[in-house]
Amino acid sequence: MSEPDLIQQQREILQGFRAANQQRTEVERTATNRHKTEGANADSALSQAQQTAKTQLTKLTAEAESRHKTERSAADELLDKTGKTANYQLTNMRDAYTKAQATLYQVKLHHLLKQSSPTPPAPDHDANASQALGRSSSLAVEFAQSISATVVALKEQQRIAASRRRALLWFALALLVVAVLWGFSQYQAQQTRYAQATATAVVQVTATAVAAQAQATATALAPQIQATAVALGLEPTHMQINPLDGAIYVLVPAGEFTMGSPAGVGEDDEHPQTKITLPAFWIMRTEVTNAQYKLCVDAGKCTKPDNARWDKPENGNDPVTHVDWSQARTYAAWVGGRLPTEAEWEKAACGTDERVYPWGNAEPNDQRLNYNNKVGHTSAVGSYPAGASAYGALDMAGNVWEWTSSQDRGYPYKADDGREDPTGEDARSLRGGAFNSDEYVVRCARRDRYNATFTYRGVGFRVVSPGS
Secondary structure (H helix, E strand, C coil): CHHHHHHHHHHHHHHHHHHHHHHHHHHHHHHHHHHHHHHHHHHHHHHHHHHHHHHHHHHHHHHHHHHHHHHHHHHHHHHHHHHHHHHHHHHHHHHHHHHHHHHHHHHHHHHHHHHHHCCCCCCHHHHHEEEEEEEHHHHHHHHHHHHHHHHHHHHHHHHHHHHHHHHHHHHHHHHHHHHHHHHHHHHHHHHHHHHHHHHHHHHHHHHHHHHHHHHHHHHHHHHHHHHHHHCCCCHHHEEEEEECCCCCCEEEEEEEEEEEECCCCCCHHHCEEEEEEEEEEEECCCCCEEECCCCCCCCCCCCCCCCCCCCCHHHCCEECCCCCHHHHHHHHHCCCCEEHHHHHHHHHHCCCCCCCCCCCCCCCCCCCCCCCCCCCHHHHCCCCCHHCCCCCCCCCCCCCCCEEECCCCCCCCCCCCCHHHCCCCCCCEEEEECCCCCCCCCCCCCCEEEECCCCCCCCCCCCCCCCC
């Protein structure tokens, strides 16, 4: 089978995944309808709770107003009775005061007569007048104290009644708030339970359908992949399919290779050139595509790329871009792999013969890669079979830069010097160049680096997994 036929078969795998996605869409539509029905029921329950709370508030308000009227009526009656008593006592006090004044006038007249006439002394009217005046004063003081005490008592009763009325109103308001909050919490809990159940069902259906479809397709294409491997001069066992996303992997055998550029060639960070020994590993034959990445997003494991074209069907076979280092690493873990180290990436691209480009030492051209802005944008993965590496990996030069797991450190490469620490904060290395890179930049040994949060229209990735 020819290289284009194999690429077509890979596209058929992705079409199978799209069919699984359609099935997932139907499940989501059914779940949405159910969600609307349960949401309406929850709204009705909330409305009933609010209506009950309003009824209770009206009842409590009416009771508070009735009690207030009763207490106000009793207070008015007591005030009227006290006023009448006070008027009666005031009249008696005025009468006593009038009598005392009359007696006092008589005493004064008696003194005048006594001074003008030597008649026998009259009865002791002064003492009687003083006693009457004292009694009138005492009555006046007692009456004032009685009125003051009555006014204080009335004010206290009015204060207690107002306090009770306010307490009842606050209680009714609190009851209404509690009822509304309870109804809303029940509605939210129901919505949360439903959303969780829906998400779980969708993920399970999607994962099951995708895995089943991928496994079936991988089984059906296995003989054809083996035939293609033979045609490319590779061992049939050196190609396999990941059943989760349908990606084809090629084997990079264990052994030694030369990492970096010879003295006097390339950039300073490509030196010194060093012999590195690596265990065997599998690497994706092409970069991760938009369609493959969408499977991870639909499964709820990956976040969306930062562009508007990633989920368009017509862009499904283009490499996914605008994903940062963490997003790439998450996808790799989802399919059971990881990002390649710088050493793994360079060996998969350069092989063991110290070639300059993945295909060899011949100059780049339009048949081998997408570079130098000749296309002006990314191409569908696998579009340049003439640019395959010694292990059958495609697009190792041009199209998009590719994230590696390695932090940017100097050579010689040492996996145990901290550069492979996933929690490190140094910039991460990218390799391979992009569609707008020139022939110097797309060399196998060329290095670049960016902060792990960097995203760009010319940055993507591929995945590796352990192998033998």
